[in-house]
Amino acid sequence: MFISVLELFKVGIGPSSSHTLGPMLAANNFVGQVGEYLQTHTHSQGLSLRCTLKGSLAYTGKGHATDRAVTLGLHSYTAKELAGQDIEALLDAIQQKETISIGDSQLVSFNPQQDIIFDRGVPLPQHPNGMVLDLLDVSGESLLSETFFSIGGGFICTLADIGEVVAPLKMRSASNYPYPFDSAKSMLQMSGKSGLSIAAMKQANELQQIGEEALLSGLDSIWEAMQTCIENGLNAEGTLPGGLDLTRRAKALHQQLFDDQQTATVNDWLCAYAMAVNEENAAGHMVVTAPTNGAAGVIPAVLYYLLTHENGSREQIREFLLTASAIGGIIKHNSSISGAEVGCQGEVGSAAAMAAAGLCAVRGGTTEQIENAAEIALEHHLGMTCDPVNGLVQVPCIERNGFGAIKAHAAASLAMHGSGEHFMPLDNCIAAMKQTGLEMSSKFKETSLGGLAVSVTEC
Numbered sequence: 001m002f003i004s005v006l007e008l009f010k011v012g013i014g015p016s017s018s019h020t021l022g023p024m025l026a027a028n029n030f031v032g033q034v035g036e037y038l039q040t041h042t043h044s045q046g047l048s049l050r051c052t053l054k055g056s057l058a059y060t061g062k063g064h065a066t067d068r069a070v071t072l073g074l075h076s077y078t079a080k081e082l083a084g085q086d087i088e089a090l091l092d093a094i095q096q097k098e099t100i101s102i103g104d105s106q107l108v109s110f111n112p113q114q115d116i117i118f119d120r121g122v123p124l125p126q127h128p129n130g131m132v133l134d135l136l137d138v139s140g141e142s143l144l145s146e147t148f149f150s151i152g153g154g155f156i157c158t159l160a161d162i163g164e165v166v167a168p169l170k171m172r173s174a175s176n177y178p179y180p181f182d183s184a185k186s187m188l189q190m191s192g193k194s195g196l197s198i199a200a201m202k203q204a205n206e207l208q209q210i211g212e213e214a215l216l217s218g219l220d221s222i223w224e225a226m227q228t229c230i231e232n233g234l235n236a237e238g239t240l241p242g243g244l245d246l247t248r249r250a251k252a253l254h255q256q257l258f259d260d261q262q263t264a265t266v267n268d269w270l271c272a273y274a275m276a277v278n279e280e281n282a283a284g285h286m287v288v289t290a291p292t293n294g295a296a297g298v299i300p301a302v303l304y305y306l307l308t309h310e311n312g313s314r315e316q317i318r319e320f321l322l323t324a325s326a327i328g329g330i331i332k333h334n335s336s337i338s339g340a341e342v343g344c345q346g347e348v349g350s351a352a353a354m355a356a357a358g359l360c361a362v363r364g365g366t367t368e369q370i371e372n373a374a375e376i377a378l379e380h381h382l383g384m385t386c387d388p389v390n391g392l393v394q395v396p397c398i399e400r401n402g403f404g405a406i407k408a409h410a411a412a413s414l415a416m417h418g419s420g421e422h423f424m425p426l427d428n429c430i431a432a433m434k435q436t437g438l439e440m441s442s443k444f445k446e447t448s449l450g451g452l453a454v455s456v457t458e459c
Contacts, residue, residue, distance in 0.1 A: 002177050002205055003332060005325035006218045010154055010289045011225045012079030013087065014281035015393040017293040018129055018338055018446075019057060019064030020079070022150025027051065027073025029156070030133040030146050035103045037135065037144050046138030048109035049074060049100065051116045054130035055123030056340035057150065059447040062118070063242060063391025065284060070131075071112045074100055079154070083225075083286035108135070126162045127151060128340040128445065152338030152346070153291045177205040182333055184371050184426035187326065191367040198357070198367055199322040206322075219318045225288050226277075226300035227307075232285065233276025240282045242392040250276035269309065270409060271402030274301035278398040291328045291337045294344070294386075294393050295351035297401030299324060302355040302408050306362065320358035327357040327374045327426075334427070335434035339386035340446040342437025344397075348404040349381030349433065353426075355408035360415050368420025375426040376411035382429070383436055385444035387451030396452055 012021045034049070051070050053061050061067060068091060072082065075094055082090075099107045109115075124130035127149040135144040147159035179194070179201035181187035190201060206215050234254045240246045254272040257264040274297035281287045281296050290299040303320055306312035328337070331350045336342045356377035360370045381404070389395040443450030 002180065002209075003325075003329040004206060004209060005202065005322055006206075006210075006215075006222070007155075008153065008289070008291050008325045008328050008332075009222045009321065010080070011083055011222070011286065012154060012289060012293070013082050014065075014284045014287050014293055014296075016064040016066075017154040017289045017291075018150045018152050018340060019061060019066045020069040020293065021154035021289065022129065022152075022156045023053075023057065023061075023066050023131060023148075024069040024073035024077070024079055025154065026131060026148035026150065026156050027070045027133065028076060028078060029148070031074055031076055031100070031102065033146060034108070034135050034144060038102055038106050041143070043137065043143070045107075046109075047106070047143075048136045049115060050134045050136055052119050052132040052134075053117065054119050054121075054132070055128040056446045057129050057131055058118040058120045059449065060388065060391035063388065063448070064393065067112055067116045067118075070116055071095070071110075074110060087284060124149070126159065128442070129338065152336055152341065153289050153332070154293075177208050179205055181326075182330070184327075184330055184374075184430075187330065188367055188371060197319075197323075197361065198326050198370055199319040199361060202322040202326045216318065219321050220314070222288060222321060223303065223317050225286065226290070227304065229280050229285075229287050229296075230273050230276050230300055230304050233278075233280045234272070236276075236279065236283075240279065240394055241284070242282070242390065242394065244390055244392060244394055246282075246394055246398075248279045250279050266305065266309075266409060267406050269305055270301045270405040271399070273304045274298060274401040274405045275398050277301065278393070278401045282392065282394045282398060291332065291350055291354065292339070292347045294339060294397055295337075295347040295401060295404065297398075298348060298351035298404040298408060299355045299358070301401070301405040302359055305409075306359065312362070316362040320362050323361040323370060324354035324358035328354045330426075331378075331430055331433075334430045336437065342433060343384055343440050343445050344386040344400065345378075345381045345384040345433050346437060347386065348400050349378050349384060351401075352381060352404040352408040352411070353378040355405065356411035356415070359408065359412035363412065363416055365412070365416055366420050369415045369418065371426050372418060372420050372422045373412045373415035375422065375424060375429050376414055377408050378426070378429050378433065379424060380407055380411075382433055383440075385440065385451050386446045387444055387453040388446070388448055389453050389456055391448045391453075
């Protein structure tokens with residue numbers, strides 16, 4: 001099993017990796033398919049595009065900006081190139097056209113208000129985040145159709161591929177990598193046999209795909225984007241979009257802590273940093289999937305605290321990210337990081353486990369202590385639902401990232417005080433998360449049909 005650290009951590013835009021980044025990528029891919037189709041098929045004017053959102057994408061797509069993401073993707077934009085752009089102005093210009101240019105000259109009609117359908121009927125059986133894209137002729141008949149699934153963290157697969165996807169990764173041959181661990185148990189065994197740390201094994205695997213200079217540069221770019229996101233959030237004021245009229249709080253909180261540092265605790269600082277990131281995510285600005293947008297604040301907050309309060313080094317940041325991605329890959333392989341599949345335990349829970357492992361590693365923890373730290377953090381998120389109010393990644397998501405960072409910090413500390421021996425293995429905890437997610441009602445898995453999402457009291 002192999003998933004690159006540079007795939008798990010991706011620079012993009014908010015508010016959601018599964019509902020924004022994934023659909024944008026799927027739409028972009030479909031435009032490429034349409035271009036290839038039109039090169040070999042001749043059609044008169046009157047062609048149009050249609051996107052049908054299914055399952056969780058239909059229920060919370062409005063709040064998660066899925067329609068906007070699809071529109072941008074169909075116009076050949078990618079999330080990474082949109083980071084830092086004025087997306088509102090771009091969308092205004094796009095929506096006035098009502099056509100998309102395919103290839104050199106072919107114009108295809110597309111009106112987002114009419115041609116994006118939020119189908120709240122029966123979800124597609126393969127995955128709760130489904131979407132069907134069609135190229136239609138003048139009579140409305142489908143000439144080309146593709147079904148995509150947004151499987152968490154900005155990853156997608158097609159209907160043809162989903163049978164080859166394992167929770168939810170399309171597998172790569174393990175024979176190409178020197179340390180192909182696919183579980184915490186095999187990771188512990190390989191580390192013990194080789195004498196290498198988790199980060200060193202992960203780096204050795206990465207170097208089979210990419211040169212060392214490119215890898216280290218990629219890790220540095222990830223951290224620079226995370227740091228920029230925090231600092232943008234700490235300097236931003238105003239009301240978040242979407243209709244809840246929530247006021248940004250990170251800047252004021254951070255200023256209070258800075259003015260009275262003697263009483264400020266690590267928990268306070270972690271909340272300020274995590275909330276800064278997730279306020280930026282809620283605003284649709286640049287964030288890094290870590291491993292998702294909804295959980296994007298946990299890892300940057302723990303890292304930023306390490307850097308600014310504990311004099312962390314560039315080497316420690318790299319070691320942290322490599323270790324965290326190794327844990328994230330195991331979770332993604334054996335369970336899920338998608339809130340629509342397993343609830344928020346798969347998002348903030350996974351992020352906390354990754355952050356705890358990374359922090360434990362840079363503090364000199366053994367492989368056994370690192371595995372223990374990840375297990376502690378994940379264990380205490382089991383059963384956490386994903387029930388965003390109004391389908392927005394705001395309540396409870398913004399504060400929840402702060403608490404995820406706090407749990408990660410506490411888990412790393414607790415593990416460091418132990419020998420690494422513990423009762424519940426990380427693999428068992430991951431299995432419990434998967435089973436809990438399978439048995440969790442769909443009302444609590446990013447549909448906004450239960451929990452806090454239906455508990456708002458009207459004043």
